[in-house]
Amino acid sequence: MNRRVRQIVESTLEALRNEGLFEGELPPVTLERPKRPEHGDAATNVALVLAKRAARPPREIAEAIATRLRADASGTIASVDVAGPGFLNVRLDPNAFLGVLANVHAEGEQFGFAPAGSRGRRVNVEFVSANPTGPLHFGHGRGAVLGDCIARLLRATGWDVTTEFYINDRGAQVAALGRTLHYRYLQALGHEAVEPEGDGWYRGEYMVELGQRLAREAGDAHAGKPAGDPFFRDYAKDILLDVIRRDLAALGVQIDVWSSERALTETGLVEETLSALRARGLVAEQDGATMLLTGERFQDKEGRPKNEVLVKSDGELTYFATDIPYHLDKLRRGADLLIDVWGADHHGHVPRLRFALECAGADPTRFEVVLVQMVRAYRDGVEVKVSKRAGQYLTLAEIVDEVGPSAARFFFVLRRHDSQLDFDVSLAKRQDQENPVFYVQYAHARCCSIVRKAREEHQLEVPAYDATLARALEHPIERDVMLRLGELPEVVAAAADARDPHGVGVYLRELAGLLASHYTQTKRTGDTVLPLPSTMASDGWRERWPWDRTRARLMWLDAARQVLANALRLLGVDAPEKMARLDVDETDGSTAPAEG
RNA sequence: GGCCCCGUAGCUCAGGGGAUAGAGCAGCGGUUUCCUAAACCGUUGGCCGCAGGUUCGAUUCCUGCCGGGGCUACCA
Numbered sequence: 001m002n003r004r005v006r007q008i009v010e011s012t013l014e015a016l017r018n019e020g021l022f023e024g025e026l027p028p029v030t031l032e033r034p035k036r037p038e039h040g041d042a043a044t045n046v047a048l049v050l051a052k053r054a055a056r057p058p059r060e061i062a063e064a065i066a067t068r069l070r071a072d073a074s075g076t077i078a079s080v081d082v083a084g085p086g087f088l089n090v091r092l093d094p095n096a097f098l099g100v101l102a103n104v105h106a107e108g109e110q111f112g113f114a115p116a117g118s119r120g121r122r123v124n125v126e127f128v129s130a131n132p133t134g135p136l137h138f139g140h141g142r143g144a145v146l147g148d149c150i151a152r153l154l155r156a157t158g159w160d161v162t163t164e165f166y167i168n169d170r171g172a173q174v175a176a177l178g179r180t181l182h183y184r185y186l187q188a189l190g191h192e193a194v195e196p197e198g199d200g201w202y203r204g205e206y207m208v209e210l211g212q213r214l215a216r217e218a219g220d221a222h223a224g225k226p227a228g229d230p231f232f233r234d235y236a237k238d239i240l241l242d243v244i245r246r247d248l249a250a251l252g253v254q255i256d257v258w259s260s261e262r263a264l265t266e267t268g269l270v271e272e273t274l275s276a277l278r279a280r281g282l283v284a285e286q287d288g289a290t291m292l293l294t295g296e297r298f299q300d301k302e303g304r305p306k307n308e309v310l311v312k313s314d315g316e317l318t319y320f321a322t323d324i325p326y327h328l329d330k331l332r333r334g335a336d337l338l339i340d341v342w343g344a345d346h347h348g349h350v351p352r353l354r355f356a357l358e359c360a361g362a363d364p365t366r367f368e369v370v371l372v373q374m375v376r377a378y379r380d381g382v383e384v385k386v387s388k389r390a391g392q393y394l395t396l397a398e399i400v401d402e403v404g405p406s407a408a409r410f411f412f413v414l415r416r417h418d419s420q421l422d423f424d425v426s427l428a429k430r431q432d433q434e435n436p437v438f439y440v441q442y443a444h445a446r447c448c449s450i451v452r453k454a455r456e457e458h459q460l461e462v463p464a465y466d467a468t469l470a471r472a473l474e475h476p477i478e479r480d481v482m483l484r485l486g487e488l489p490e491v492v493a494a495a496a497d498a499r500d501p502h503g504v505g506v507y508l509r510e511l512a513g514l515l516a517s518h519y520t521q522t523k524r525t526g527d528t529v530l531p532l533p534s535t536m537a538s539d540g541w542r543e544r545w546p547w548d549r550t551r552a553r554l555m556w557l558d559a560a561r562q563v564l565a566n567a568l569r570l571l572g573v574d575a576p577e578k579m580a581r582l583d584v585d586e587t588d589g590s591t592a593p594a595e596g
Numbered sequence: 597g598g599c600c601c602c603g604u605a606g607c608u609c610a611g612g613g614g615a616u617a618g619a620g621c622a623g624c625g626g627u628u629u630c631c632u633a634a635a636c637c638g639u640u641g642g643c644c645g646c647a648g649g650u651u652c653g654a655u656u657c658c659u660g661c662c663g664g665g666g667c668u669a670c671c672a
Binding site for chain 2: 034035036039043045048051052058083084085086087089129130131133168171172173176287288289290291299300301302303309310311312313314316318319320344345346347348350371373374414415416418419420422424431432433434436439442445446449450453454457502503506509510513516517519520521522523524526528529530531532533534535537578579
């Protein structure tokens with residue numbers, strides 16, 4: 001609907017340009033929903049933007065535009081006001097926003113999304129990419145959900161999306177994993193075993209279990225092998241990768257491609273890339289290591305120019321050395337754009353990798369990184385502390401199990417990705433309006449419930465869109481809701497563009513809020529969608545009941561239901577048709593968190 | 597030291613060049629307890645961390661400072 005208004009404004013501007021009011025390109029027409037209702041249904045500041053170029057007062061330009069908009073014959077615009085410093089406040093013709101219902105009904109599950117089958121540009125979204133050295137921890141969940149939602153958003157806006165997980169199955173971390181398994185395996189066999197030195201091993205309980213499992217499966221068949229034997233590394237890695245797969249699946253995260261770093265090194269692509277860099281004179285030996293020369297681009301702590309290590313003095317490749325060919329490989333496989341979701345603790349590597357890709361001949365603008373800030377978990381108002389040293393951490397699986405995948409996903413997406421997030425586990429479990437997931441899901445379930453009740457108790461189906469019928473929608477909230485429904489495409493586009501689903505969550509809460517207000521308000525005043533029991537208790541109520549309004553509202557409510565479902569699907573959150581009726585079984589002693 | 601993120605109502609957070617800065621919770625005042633849940637309506641409450649700058653216009657962009665968090669490996 002805003003699209004139609006925008007088109008009308010744009011063609012108006014074009015006409016005014018032809019008349020010589022201003023020159024050059026059309027300014028971008030931004031339409032916003034005014035905060036104050038008296039400012040109409042849509043407002044634009046184009047006149048203010050144009051004022052300088054046209055060398056005329058903004059209000060004068062606004063008047064010129066307004067005059068033409070008022071003459072528009074498409075039946076979209078009801079009135080136009082010039083206000084304040086030169087805003088154009090547009091009031092829509094009722095037909096225009098009632099038409100939203102027609103669009104929603106026509107497009108159904110596709111409403112808000114790019115047309116199916118549109119072949120867009122190809123994007124590779126890589127996320128999580130945790131070391132296969134243990135179950136995913138709580139913090140990984142945020143990156144996982146963010147990456148998955150970015151993928152969904154891009155798909156919804158016409159991109160051809162591949163999601164990818166890069167397995168760091170080579171190098172120091174998996175070597176430490178192998179040593180750990182060796183140690184725990186010997187322990188499980190009852191052999192004398194020496195604890196690996198320092199922090200070079202994984203202290204988590206899961207490794208004890210893994211050692212016992214190996215001992216159970218193979219007896220002492222592997223007891224003679226040295227700690228560094230690849231067997232231990234691979235055995236542990238394979239099992240833990242399966243655990244990670246399960247953790248992600250439980251969260252509803254879809255990974256299309258699992259990419260092995262080890263396999264990459266075996267293709268020769270790493271050597272190829274190194275030689276290419278060497279051929280360009282960008283590589284040098286320094287202190288026994290092979291370095292990428294970065295000129296003055298990067299500095300160390302003391303501010304001295306710093307080169308980047310590619311091959312360590314012990315002959316091992318750094319992750320940086322394999323990251324370069326890995327990203328080149330993703331581009332070679334046909335991606336027009338690479339998006340990596342990284343923890344914010346890696347932010348220092350973004351310019352380095354981009355620089356290296358550029359050195360290797362790739363287009364650095366095709367490489368984007370979304371940095372996700374850290375998450376803290378709170379239970380009953382106190383932070384859930386973890387001990388990294390003891391190998392104890394809050395696992396993702398634990399949280400998903402506790403609050404369910406829908407709540408986990410919604411909570412991870414509640415804040416912008418570049419803000420730190422406090423995840424209130426107690427709140428995520430609550431079954432009341434305080435809990436934003438419950439609130440939004442309940443709005444959807446309530447729509448379903450009313451539609452269901454209409455069918456079952458009143459033999460009323462949701463009517464097909466009908467402009468005449470739609471005119472029975474007179475409640476002010478109904479109008480607000482229709483305006484908001486029409487905004488879904490813009491909300492989706494903006495979220496996709498920002499690589500951040502957070503705006504969809506905000507939108508959902510606002511829409512759910514409007515629907516809740518409508519429900520409770522009408523219930524209070526008695527003009528509900530369906531007749532209340534008290535109404536039906538009186539004689540002759542059927543003749544007095546405004547059935548057209550009921551049918552109109554069913555049409556309206558069903559559109560709202562559809563939009564809620566579509567937006568929830570974008571976040572991977574369930575849109576239940578019924579809320580499980582909770583009986584009073586709250587015996588876990590959880591009390592409302594006292595903030596303080 | 598350098599770099600990144602954040603600072604908006606008592607609390608949790610939206611808004612990211614435009615009009616009188618919003619929501620939820622908490623507080624206060626009312627109404628209601630019947631389409632699935634204690635909700636609804638109204639209302640109080642803000643130097644948008646501070647100071648400069650850019651701009652016709654800054655909460656929004658830039659710089660500096662203050663406060664909070666994080667990163668700063670020949671680990672990933």
